[in-house]
Amino acid sequence: MTWEEFELHKAENIYKLWNRLSSGCYYPMPVKEVEIEKKGGGVRKLGVPTLMDRIAQQVVRAYIEPTLDPLFHSDSYAYRKGRNAHQAIETAQKRSMCHDWVLDLDISKFFDTIDHGMMLKALGHYCKDKWVLMYVERWLKAGIITKEDISIDRLTGTPQGGVISPILANLFLHVAFDKWMQKHHPDKPFERYADDIVVHCKTAKQSKLMLKLIRERLSGCKLTLHPEKTKIVNLRGISDEKYPRSYDFLGYTIKPVWAFVKSSQKFRLLIMSIMSKKSQSSVFEKLRKLEIHKHRKPIEKLAEKLRPILLGVMNYYCKFNSVYTHHFWYSINQKLLKWVNWEKDLGLKASIRWLKMVWKHNPRLFPHWELAHP
Numbered sequence: 352m353t354w355e356e357f358e359l360h361k362a363e364n365i366y367k368l369w370n371r372l373s374s375g376c377y378y379p380m381p382v383k384e385v386e387i388e389k390k391g392g393g394v395r396k397l398g399v400p401t402l403m404d405r406i407a408q409q410v411v412r413a414y415i416e417p418t419l420d421p422l423f424h425s426d427s428y429a430y431r432k433g434r435n436a437h438q439a440i441e442t443a444q445k446r447s448m449c450h451d452w453v454l455d456l457d458i459s460k461f462f463d464t465i466d467h468g469m470m471l472k473a474l475g476h477y478c479k480d481k482w483v484l485m486y487v488e489r490w491l492k493a494g495i496i497t498k499e500d501i502s503i504d505r506l507t508g509t510p511q512g513g514v515i516s517p518i519l520a521n522l523f524l525h526v527a528f529d530k531w532m533q534k535h536h537p538d539k540p541f542e543r544y545a546d547d548i549v550v551h552c553k554t555a556k557q558s559k560l561m562l563k564l565i566r567e568r569l570s571g572c573k574l575t576l577h578p579e580k581t582k583i584v585n586l587r588g589i590s591d592e593k594y595p596r597s598y599d600f601l602g603y604t605i606k607p608v609w610a611f612v613k614s615s616q617k618f619r620l621l622i623m624s625i626m627s628k629k630s631q632s633s634v635f636e637k638l639r640k641l642e643i644h645k646h647r648k649p650i651e652k653l654a655e656k657l658r659p660i661l662l663g664v665m666n667y668y669c670k671f672n673s674v675y676t677h678h679f680w681y682s683i684n685q686k687l688l689k690w691v692n693w694e695k696d697l698g699l700k701a702s703i704r705w706l707k708m709v710w711k712h713n714p715r716l717f718p719h720w721e722l723a724h725p
Contacts, residue, residue, distance in 0.1 A: 398510020
């Protein structure tokens with residue numbers, strides 16, 4: 352059912368859903384499996400529920416969120432009102448200034464491996480409404496329809512793409528990780544955005560011990576740390592062993608950079624948040640698929656097509672410091688030069704002159720020209 356079809360018989364559809372929910376005879380349909388590409392390669396499988404199931408999930412989410420959200424840890428940032436990725440990145444950067452070591456944790460296939468029994472036990476501890484537990488259990492156990500139209504029963508996990516899934520995922524890790532850290536290791540600050548977790552430590556020895564303890568804790572909750580993506584990072588510590596000197600977090604690379612500090616008039620080794628290479632590659636791949644140099648249209652029309660992408664990158668990746676994105680914007684300008692070369696049939700120098708002329712007449716035509724003009 353589409354939204355248009357739903358709206359044609361809105362009152363009837365809402366009444367039917369309410370009647371089934373209130374009487375206990377509501378059963379969700381299987382979710383549809385949809386694959387999307389990951390930045391680092393591979394695919395992420397989403398489970399998209401039907402429109403009626405999405406509405407039903409929103410009803411339950413709206414009911415349990417006011418109870419659960421205030422209980423969550425202050426350093427849990429994902430899928431919560433008043434919290435966002437920028438806050439998580441800023442906190443990680445600040446704490447990395449006074450903690451030389453970092454644990455960059457990645458839970459392998461988190462949404463697909465959540466144990467249903469443990470999930471319902473955690474929910475039952477904080478929510479005593481039996482009807483909520485009954486419907487959440489039905490959503491967890493609803494099957495999957497693959498892209499080949501094959502129906503599969505789901506034994507573990509909550510589908511990434513469901514309306515109820517974010518708060519359930521937060522609840523599971525609240526119990527499995529956040530509360531455990533708060534109780535047993537309150538001196539080790541961390542930031543968590545869904546299943547992306549950063550833990551700060553003072554020494555290499557401390558980092559190794561914490562990684563061992565966290566791995567054991569998550570294993571007891573039937574979760575596994577990714578063997579390759581999980582790592583110990585040495586930002587500014589002293590060690591005989593070699594460790595990575597930076598870590599990626601929510602599209603940014605956080606690493607030490609020599610920078611001139613005006614207050615002291617000296618160069619200092621500061622921790623900076625910079626647009627990661629994976630993020631740059633992801634944007635360039637999106638632009639490559641557009642093949643902008645082949646578009647036979649006025650440059651104003653080209654700007655309209657690119658503006659949402661460029662504004663998205665500027666709003667997210669220039670939040671803390673735009674200086675380190677200069678190379679990225681230079682590469683965008685090179686792509687525009689290629690378009691001029693194809694569209695106007697000009698040589699390199701003539702293309703540069705033409706693009707500079709456009710910039711002088713309309714410096715805001717492309718949003719990134721505020722940071723790096725042709």
